[in-house]
Amino acid sequence: MSPxxxxxxxxxxxxxxxxxxxxxxxxxxxxxxxxKWAALIAAELIxxxxxxxxxxxxxxxxxxxxxxxxxNVSVPYQVGEHARAAITIAKPRSxxxxxxxxxxxxxxxxxxLVSVEPRSGTRSHWVxxxxxxxxxxxxxxxxxxxxxxxxxxxxxxxxxxQTAGSVHFKDAPGGRGTEVIVHMKYNPPxxxxxxxxxxxxxxxxxxxxxxxxxxxxxYLETGEIATAGPQPHGDGVAAGKPVIAEVLT
Amino acid sequence: xxxxxxxxxxxxxxxNVPDPGIINPHDAIVRITLTAICGSDLHxxxxxxxxxxxxxxxxxxxxxxxxEVGPEVKRLKRGDRVxxxxxxxxxxxxxxxxxxWALCDNTNPNAIILRKMYGASGAGLFGYSHLxxxxxxxxxxxxxxPHADVGPIVIEDGLPxxxxxxxxxxxxxxxxxxxxxxIKRGDVIAVWGCGPxxxxxxxxxxxxxxxxxxxxxxxxxxxxxxxxxxxDILDYADSxxxxxxxxxxxxxxxxxxxDAVGMEAHGATFDNVYDHAKQALFLETDRPGVLRRAxxxxxxxGIVSIPGVYGGFIDKxxxxxxxxxxxxxxxxxxxxxxxxxxxxERIQKREIDPAFVISHRLPLEQAxxxxxxxxxxxxxxxxxxxxx
Numbered sequence: 001m002s003p004x005x006x007x008x009x010x011x012x013x014x015x016x017x018x019x020x021x022x023x024x025x026x027x028x029x030x031x032x033x034x035x036k037w038a039a040l041i042a043a044e045l046i047x048x049x050x051x052x053x054x055x056x057x058x059x060x061x062x063x064x065x066x067x068x069x070x071x072n073v074s075v076p077y078q079v080g081e082h083a084r085a086a087i088t089i090a091k092p093r094s095x096x097x098x099x100x101x102x103x104x105x106x107x108x109x110x111x112x113l114v115s116v117e118p119r120s121g122t123r124s125h126w127v128x129x130x131x132x133x134x135x136x137x138x139x140x141x142x143x144x145x146x147x148x149x150x151x152x153x154x155x156x157x158x159x160x161x162q163t164a165g166s167v168h169f170k171d172a173p174g175g176r177g178t179e180v181i182v183h184m185k186y187n188p189p190x191x192x193x194x195x196x197x198x199x200x201x202x203x204x205x206x207x208x209x210x211x212x213x214x215x216x217x218x219y220l221e222t223g224e225i226a227t228a229g230p231q232p233h234g235d236g237v238a239a240g241k242p243v244i245a246e247v248l249t
Numbered sequence: 250x251x252x253x254x255x256x257x258x259x260x261x262x263x264x265n266v267p268d269p270g271i272i273n274p275h276d277a278i279v280r281i282t283l284t285a286i287c288g289s290d291l292h293x294x295x296x297x298x299x300x301x302x303x304x305x306x307x308x309x310x311x312x313x314x315x316x317e318v319g320p321e322v323k324r325l326k327r328g329d330r331v332x333x334x335x336x337x338x339x340x341x342x343x344x345x346x347x348x349x350w351a352l353c354d355n356t357n358p359n360a361i362i363l364r365k366m367y368g369a370s371g372a373g374l375f376g377y378s379h380l381x382x383x384x385x386x387x388x389x390x391x392x393x394x395p396h397a398d399v400g401p402i403v404i405e406d407g408l409p410x411x412x413x414x415x416x417x418x419x420x421x422x423x424x425x426x427x428x429x430x431x432i433k434r435g436d437v438i439a440v441w442g443c444g445p446x447x448x449x450x451x452x453x454x455x456x457x458x459x460x461x462x463x464x465x466x467x468x469x470x471x472x473x474x475x476x477x478x479x480x481d482i483l484d485y486a487d488s489x490x491x492x493x494x495x496x497x498x499x500x501x502x503x504x505x506x507x508d509a510v511g512m513e514a515h516g517a518t519f520d521n522v523y524d525h526a527k528q529a530l531f532l533e534t535d536r537p538g539v540l541r542r543a544x545x546x547x548x549x550x551g552i553v554s555i556p557g558v559y560g561g562f563i564d565k566x567x568x569x570x571x572x573x574x575x576x577x578x579x580x581x582x583x584x585x586x587x588x589x590x591x592x593x594e595r596i597q598k599r600e601i602d603p604a605f606v607i608s609h610r611l612p613l614e615q616a617x618x619x620x621x622x623x624x625x626x627x628x629x630x631x632x633x634x635x636x637x
Contacts, residue, residue: 088343090341090342090343090346176343177343207361210361210364211361214360214361217342217354217355218339218354218355221339221341221342221354221355222275222339222340222341222342222355222396223274223275223321224273224274224275224321225273225358226273226355226356226357226358226373226382226395227272227273227358228358228373228379228382228383228384228385229272229383230272231269231272231384231385231393232250232252232266232267232268232269232306232385232389233254233266233267233304233305233306233385234252234254234255234256234262234264234266234303234304234305234306235266235303235304
């Protein structure tokens, strides 16, 4: 994707543009007279809404500058997909922090992660299930780490996936354990289309994250992750064959 | 093994399916000795609960013998005779520890779907759609029971299966419905629906000290069963039902009303025709005819207790009446494990023999017939138990 065609509009902006375009198009079609210009403007509004790229912002630099960012910014402000989720886990901060800080643990609970391998120092190598079952990989580094409070990470420059995230740990009121709050941003590998394809295929960062937190809670509170499968089901399979048990370690 | 599988509205079949195995470390496998069809299974049978898949094994009232345990199961052992509650509970989360077992945080693998529909998910349930976890149910020869040390109760003495089976759901469900009425001596309780849950609610209301219980239904044998328990009985098809309830309560209205019917209410009134039409057009998912009447009948400051299952949206709720009379609503799936021990003791002391509700004893192979007569309320059917 050439730099001129990067997403440079935020989500609210894009929705407003798309809906405005559609409204304009309908009103132009109803009136018929003098509607050519209106139709053209409507088409441009819809295009910029759908693609997330505004030529006007490029020209005037209004929001176009958000895409540039500094050297330390993996996913610049107002660009990419944002996912957030929160859960309360009935375990002390230390336990959850330690589980999370050892990134190798995360694929046990986050189903979309294939593996995370530690590299030197604060760096690690991440492999995830991307859109349409395609695997994506990137290297990341921890750039902020306050024991039992906060871990923040981001992808290294020039990664295939540009991503950044943070997890905060707070004591829950009433002795209910720990509030875990996660924010993640990422620039999907194939831009907006990639994100849309991923969503159509039932993959979206917020859903993956939320589900991952449910599973993290189950694992830490009960020592296992709830599952209904593999299990018997009426589909004409001959009787008596046990379902192969997959025991979690 | 043989199991009762769901294939669509009014289509259930007994099929040969693979045997279940241990998956998680806290699982046990139970060889089922007796199981039952629940009134709430009829909501699945009639196609009103979303999230079903063809081939799903139904059944959430079952008991049997533990034949295998996972590596982390400490309390149960092979050979134990257990009744399995229909709610799957982890025993470790905030809700389980607060005795609100039906709200368990950790046992629905599909919690994210219910979070989208309801804002949060309760416990996973056996054989009750993929919204509640998609766990294979107990109308089968064997079942996998997760968190086996938490829910199931071991039955040590020689009480027959039929007397203890209903600890799995309907006895605790009727009991919790009555408990939710916060009954004080002298109270009058009205119970809509004299099916199995209604029957246990009526008997439990008396146990809590209700002076008078009014059972409301249409089916003669169910009304007769309620009368035998000591209830005054009313036919809901009677056009002067509300006046008769007033009369039986000296013009006050019942101190508490129990809706033991839920989302598939029947009735001869205009609003029921309206609800049927809207439900058929998917404009409304549940038919709340009983709930409306319970709200209208209840005395000022009274309680409406709802053990009947609701799944989605309802229309024309008389919210003004509920507000104007300062009513309290109590509802939800049963916190089953809370009631197992105390209710087993009542059975042991012969205060109640829950087998009284059984009308049909069938082999598992005849389960489809059992569903049919239960759904159509034919052949004086009040409760079907199945022997695998």
